[in-house]
Amino acid sequence: MKLKLKGQVAIITGSSNGIGAACAIGLAAEGVKVVINYHSSDADAEELVRQIKKSGGEAIAVQADVSQEKDVKKLIKTCLKTYGHLDIMVANAGLQVDASFTSMTLKQWNKVLEVNLTGQFLACREAAKVFRKQGVHQHGRSAGKIICMSSVHDEIPWAGHVNYATAKGGVKMLMESMAQELAPEKIRVNAISPGAIQTDINREAWDDPKNLKKLLTLIPYGRIGQGEDVANVCAFLCSDAADYITGATIYVDGGMMLYPGFADNG
Numbered sequence: 001m002k003l004k005l006k007g008q009v010a011i012i013t014g015s016s017n018g019i020g021a022a023c024a025i026g027l028a029a030e031g032v033k034v035v036i037n038y039h040s041s042d043a044d045a046e047e048l049v050r051q052i053k054k055s056g057g058e059a060i061a062v063q064a065d066v067s068q069e070k071d072v073k074k075l076i077k078t079c080l081k082t083y084g085h086l087d088i089m090v091a092n093a094g095l096q097v098d099a100s101f102t103s104m105t106l107k108q109w110n111k112v113l114e115v116n117l118t119g120q121f122l123a124c125r126e127a128a129k130v131f132r133k134q135g136v137h138q139h140g141r142s143a144g145k146i147i148c149m150s151s152v153h154d155e156i157p158w159a160g161h162v163n164y165a166t167a168k169g170g171v172k173m174l175m176e177s178m179a180q181e182l183a184p185e186k187i188r189v190n191a192i193s194p195g196a197i198q199t200d201i202n203r204e205a206w207d208d209p210k211n212l213k214k215l216l217t218l219i220p221y222g223r224i225g226q227g228e229d230v231a232n233v234c235a236f237l238c239s240d241a242a243d244y245i246t247g248a249t250i251y252v253d254g255g256m257m258l259y260p261g262f263a264d265n266g
């Protein structure tokens, strides 16, 4: 299947490392000009830009905190100033601040909601405004594509992480409501919900062999995921091959959503 993404422009939030970096590399390999948004690690972001350029791609790095409206506006402005248009927004930035429910502070709750939910709202809203203004142009059949990076925890409750699970549950309704509202304008909105992907966010779950063994009991497919597993789906959803898909969530989780505890009769 040819994805025909060459010449399109994408912003990927929180993409100096982890899943976001994998999506940026995957899209750049398809000829997409990528805006690497980072929060604090400019060295990682610049290194990724170098790596993409070395492989023949186009990329820039832009600092922005996705929970800050002015930063998100600056991110979009810089993208348009550099590349002239925008076709894809991958709202990926996220973090965890874990605590048991009764010990969770308001600060911990707010931090995760501000980045993981409000950050996606801001990034998607600003991208949708650009897509509306551009309309369907020379790049593909839609006016623009939005990918929300959600999680299996948009469905699976997660004790000790209520702020994170609540934010991802919110992303599900944010994504579906945006998809419904924007479809008539030919703006497609979808979500990818990863299971366990080997990145910094969950390092303690795979760094120690005992923890990894425990994690694998939750994954019927028997391996931890890699950024590339998510990046492949991201590139597909951004392409015209997915032109009739909007409001969908694709679980990229090795079967984590299949209630593995019931595999041997429960």
Ligand code: NAD
Pocket: 013, 014, 015, 016, 017, 018, 019, 020, 037, 038, 039, 040, 041, 064, 065, 066, 067, 092, 093, 094, 095, 115, 119, 149, 150, 151, 152, 193, 194, 195, 196, 197, 198, 199, 200, 201, 202
């Ligand atoms: P990661 O920690 O490697 O990457 C997260 C990125 O978000 C980092 O680059 C970080 O700097 C950035 N970020 C954090 N706060 C930000 C802010 N305010 N503004 C801009 N950027 C900010 O983790 P990851 O696993 O690559 O996570 C990427 C996304 O995937 C997150 O939304 C996460 O919830 C989701 N996810 C990850 C997994 C997994 O198993 N790794 C599973 C499900 C969902």
